[in-house]
Amino acid sequence: MELLLSRKIKQRYPDEPLPRVRLLLSRLLKIAIPSAIETFFVGLMGMIDTMMVGNYSKEALAAVSISQQPVMITFACAFGLNNGIVACISRRRGEGNAEGANKILRQGLLFALIMSSIFVVLMQVFGRYILELAGAKEDTIELALTYSRIVTYCLPINYIRLALCSAQRSIGRTKLTLVVNVISNTVNVICNYILINGHFGAPALGVKGAAIATDIGNTVAAVIVLVIVLRGKDFLHISFKESWGFSKDGIGILLRVATPAFFEQFINRIGFFIVAKIVNELGTDAAAVNAILSNIVALNFNLIDGFALGASALVGQSLGERRPAKAFAYGRLAQALAFLIGLVMAGIVLLVREPICWCFAEDEAVVLESAKDLLIVWIIFLPQSVQWTTTTVLKGAGDTAFTARMSLISIGIIRPICSYILCYPLGLGVVGSYLGMLIDQVIRCTTNILRFLNLKWIDKRA
Numbered sequence: 018m019e020l021l022l023s024r025k026i027k028q029r030y031p032d033e034p035l036p037r038v039r040l041l042l043s044r045l046l047k048i049a050i051p052s053a054i055e056t057f058f059v060g061l062m063g064m065i066d067t068m069m070v071g072n073y074s075k076e077a078l079a080a081v082s083i084s085q086q087p088v089m090i091t092f093a094c095a096f097g098l099n100n101g102i103v104a105c106i107s108r109r110r111g112e113g114n115a116e117g118a119n120k121i122l123r124q125g126l127l128f129a130l131i132m133s134s135i136f137v138v139l140m141q142v143f144g145r146y147i148l149e150l151a152g153a154k155e156d157t158i159e160l161a162l163t164y165s166r167i168v169t170y171c172l173p174i175n176y177i178r179l180a181l182c183s184a185q186r187s188i189g190r191t192k193l194t195l196v197v198n199v200i201s202n203t204v205n206v207i208c209n210y211i212l213i214n215g216h217f218g219a220p221a222l223g224v225k226g227a228a229i230a231t232d233i234g235n236t237v238a239a240v241i242v243l244v245i246v247l248r249g250k251d252f253l254h255i256s257f258k259e260s261w262g263f264s265k266d267g268i269g270i271l272l273r274v275a276t277p278a279f280f281e282q283f284i285n286r287i288g289f290f291i292v293a294k295i296v297n298e299l300g301t302d303a304a305a306v307n308a309i310l311s312n313i314v315a316l317n318f319n320l321i322d323g324f325a326l327g328a329s330a331l332v333g334q335s336l337g338e339r340r341p342a343k344a345f346a347y348g349r350l351a352q353a354l355a356f357l358i359g360l361v362m363a364g365i366v367l368l369v370r371e372p373i374c375w376c377f378a379e380d381e382a383v384v385l386e387s388a389k390d391l392l393i394v395w396i397i398f399l400p401q402s403v404q405w406t407t408t409t410v411l412k413g414a415g416d417t418a419f420t421a422r423m424s425l426i427s428i429g430i431i432r433p434i435c436s437y438i439l440c441y442p443l444g445l446g447v448v449g450s451y452l453g454m455l456i457d458q459v460i461r462c463t464t465n466i467l468r469f470l471n472l473k474w475i476d477k478r479a
Contacts, residue, residue: 025472026345033342041346049327049351051191053320053358055198060319062202064312068376069209070227075305075380077224080160082308083297087147088165090286091136095176097279098129099183101271104415106253107187107330111337115252122184122246122253123261124268129176140169151290152297152304160224167228171235178239181246187330188252191323197241205234273478274415281421288428292436296450299440302383306447309377309387310394314451317362317398318405321355325406329413336414341475348410348469352403359402363395370395390448397455404462407469415477416468423464432457 022035035041070077102125109118140147148161182194211219212226222229246255296307328351335344366373370391374384408420435456439449468474 022342022346022349025470026342029472030342033340035343035346038346038350041343041350045328045331045347045350045354048189048191048331049324049354051195052186052327053323055191055195056323056326057316057320058195059198059202060316062206063319064316065206066209066227066231067308067312069213070224073213073223075378075383076156076301077160077227078308078378079297079301079304080157080224081164081227082304082311083151083157083293084148084161084165084168085293085311087140087144087151087290088168090283090290091133091140091169091172092175092179093282093286094132094136094279095129095179096282097277098125098132098176098271098275099179100278100282100412100417101125101273101275102180102183103187103326103329104274104333104413104417105271106184107333107413108337108415110188110252110330111334118184118188118253119255119259120264121271122180123255123259124263125180125184125271126177126255127261127263128268128271129180130173133172133176137169137172140172141166144169150294152294154301156301157304164224164228167225168231171232174232174239175235178235178242181239181242183326184246184253185242186326187333189330189334190253191327191330193245194242197238197245200241201234201238204237205230208233274417277417277421278412281417281424284421284424284429288424288432291433292450292453295433295437295440296447299446302380302386303447305378305380305383306387306390307450309374309383310390310447310451312377313366313373313391314394314397314401314454317359317366318401320362321358321402321405322409324355324358325351325409328406329409332410333413336475341472344414344475345472348407351406351410352466352469355402355406356399359398362402363398366391366395366398386447390451393448394451397451397458400455400458400462404458404465407465408461411465411468411474414474416474419468419474420465423461427457427460427464431460 067078067081070081102121105121106118109115109121144165145158145162148158148165182197185191185194208230209227211217212222212230215221246253293307297304328347331347332344335341335347371384371388374387374391377387378384411417411420432453434453436450436453439445439452440447441449443449445452
């Protein structure tokens, strides 16, 4: 246990009793493993989705890749809101305050519906201009526009799905969200098979089919988890007989935590958008290479994201129980395990990098360039794993303002500048943008670990 605690935490809370490391590890793995499997599976299905599109044509692969960042900007509010939901509901779980948790969930869902509807209108009206700004060319703009418009029609359903799943994870029901997302992503892949190339009598819709399949899969997930919370009798449930109006002690508390997280997500997405534009301006082949590399990097991120969400829920619950040293121990243990996960994922990618790349495309030049770039890109997995776990733990404690500031500096400023310099003046092309990402990850990893160690996050209210 001594190895999991810093001298500062022991001095500040000398009398707090702590479980054995074995018990902490067992509890962490019980919550985090289903969540990690869930997000890894979601990432894997997204990877297969991209492979199916890539084997249709490299223009289709580039179009979907280009449209991803504009579409993800529309999710910035959802991700920020979900950070607030996890921080607030996990804290109330630790306090045993079911009424407060359900009030926050209801108001979070109402806010999600309002914001998602606004983004639907914005993307339908300004989608073409945004995609052109993202770097779409004449051979990809119409495909990218078709994909983004169909996917954003489903935003309100997606916002509800994400909010409900985040709420379930925050109270430790990670097995439930695992089952829900396995079902929905399996439906997505089956629909991809039917609609992209045309099987079982369906027309070959290409990119349009991929977008429709994505909407169908997300709708299935939203319906399942909504039915569960409507019929639920345990800690989390929603009822239309309860008050759904906004109140200061509901939406006020939620937005106090969620607003910095939303700002962070928005800055992240703008930064990613700028970097994607830098790469897309290199041409269609570069956009296709970037699609392959980003999917492989995202697979490690998805695995870590689920693991970190499980750890974050336990940190929030421990703070709700007023056991800060226990919360610190969970965070420290999660950091060590995250590094090991990143190391294993990096080893796997290095061993099978070329066969993986061939799964995405049939263009030999695109595949060989992607495999060569992975010899450098794999290094990102190590700081990314520890950085994101630490960041998510800080968010789970309600320290969203700090992580937002770091995102503004690192993702919003440092990463785009480094990526541009490495891509163009230094002539490194696509791999230059990933070296810029590496610099960003190392900076955030270092600063967030220092923040974790100084204990200021313990005093945050959620």
